[in-house]
Amino acid sequence: MTPFHLNNKTILVSGATSPIGHAICERILEMGGKVIALGRNQNKLSDLVNKSTYPENLQTEYVDFELVQSIEDLVKRLPPINGFxxxxxxxxxxxxxxxxxxxxxKVMKVNFHSPVFLVSRLFSTKKVISGSSFVFISSVSSNHPYIGGVLYTAAKAALENFAKVIALEMKSLKIRSNSIQPAMVHSGMFDQTEAFIGKEKMDEHLKNYPLGPGFPDDVAWSSVFLLSDAARWISGTKIVLDGGLTMYP
Ligand SMILES: NC(=O)c1ccc[n+]([C@@H]2O[C@H](COP(=O)([O-])OP(=O)(O)OC[C@H]3O[C@@H](n4cnc5c(N)ncnc54)[C@H](OP(=O)(O)O)[C@@H]3O)[C@@H](O)[C@H]2O)c1
Structure with missing residues (x-):
């Protein structure tokens, strides 16, 4: 059996209602895993199930990352997991x-405090199975801050350090933890960034991508890899996904 499969693994996915989150859920399911998809919008969560090719292995749970109590309540409802x-x-x-x-x-809470609090509660309630894998979707901008991006890029840099600390603290349980740093991906934040800087500047920026901008599946497949046993020797590090944007010195 290929080590890239996710059979018998239950993976928790936050931001599942985003295009990238949705792709991550579907690719995990495609590789044989079970998904618990988190979101704060019931209609979007129902849509995930209705559009899924594997609805039988997809469970949805409500959570609002701006509310601590919502995270506490979520953790009580969760079964043991093999990854996040x-x-x-x-x-x-x-x-x-x-x-x-x-x-x-708001930005620090959703992007940093709440993932930290959620993971802390998952560990303290013993919901994380030995050998689990944690994947934090960061951003290439954590190393390349941009005008207007102080909160987002600082929170992502903090999240990457958090990923590394989990790898250090949980090594005895063979729990792995890594970050992914995508550059521009055709998803919700692509549109928001274009609205902020303008289409002309976005088009100019995209010329710097030898392989063009990314798609949600590019992030999803890297996530699947890090969740799988094929990545059993990878922990405490980052994968840059940028179509070659930052390869030049
Ligand atoms: N798109 C890019 O170019 C790009 C590049 C680098 C990294 N990333 C990262 O990839 C991930 C997905 O990006 P995206 O572009 O697909 O984002 P997006 O479309 O803006 O979606 C953001 C996701 O976060 C959820 N969310 C926001 N506030 C929340 C809260 N209070 N409680 C619970 N969930 C909340 C949203 O839920 P709702 O559906 O309810 O709004 C949505 O699922 C993000 O971590 C982003 O930083 C994206």
């Missing part, structure tokens, strides 16, 4: 001089 893909995030680009406390709190 953290894909929920808020972009909310804003130049530093215009930042409001509510925006700072």
């Amino acid at each position: 893909v953290s894909a929920a995030a808020q972009l909310l680009p804003m130049p530093v001089q215009f930042l409001q406390e509510e925006v700072i709190e």
Whole structure:
């Protein structure tokens, strides 16, 4: 049997209602895994099941990453898991001089505090099976901050450090933890970024991608790889997914 399969693995996926999250869920299912898809919009969660090729292995659960109690309640409902893909995030680009406390709190809460709190509760309630794999969808921008991106890029950098700390703290249980750093992917944040910088600047930026911008499945397949036993020797590191954008010195 190929080590790339996910048979007998139950994977929790946050941000499952995003195009990238949706692709991650479907590719996990395609590789034989079971998915618990997290989202805060019941209609979008129902859509995931209705559109899925493997609805029998797809469970959906409500969670709002802005509410601590919502995460506490979620963890009580969850079965033991073999992995977690953290894909929920808020972009909310804003130049530093215009930042409001509510925006700072929202981005840091959804992009960093809540994944940390969720994972902490998963461990403290013994819901993480030995040999599990954690995958944090970060961004290439954590190493390449951009104008208006202070909150998003700082939260992603913090998330990558968190991924590494899990790898260190949980090594005795053979739990692996890694980050993925995508550049521009045709998904929700692509559209938000284009609206922020304008189409002309986006088109200019995309010329720097030797392989063009990414698609949700590009992130999904790398996530599947890191979740699988084929990646059994990979922990505490990052995979850059950028179509060659950052290969030039
Ligand atoms: N697209 C890109 O170019 C790109 C590049 C690098 C990294 N990424 C990363 O890839 C992931 C997915 O990106 P995307 O472009 O597909 O994002 P997106 O379309 O903007 O979706 C964001 C996801 O986060 C969820 N979310 C936001 N606030 C939440 C909250 N309070 N509670 C629970 N869930 C919440 C959203 O749920 P709702 O459906 O309810 O809004 C949605 O599922 C993100 O982590 C992003 O940072 C994306």
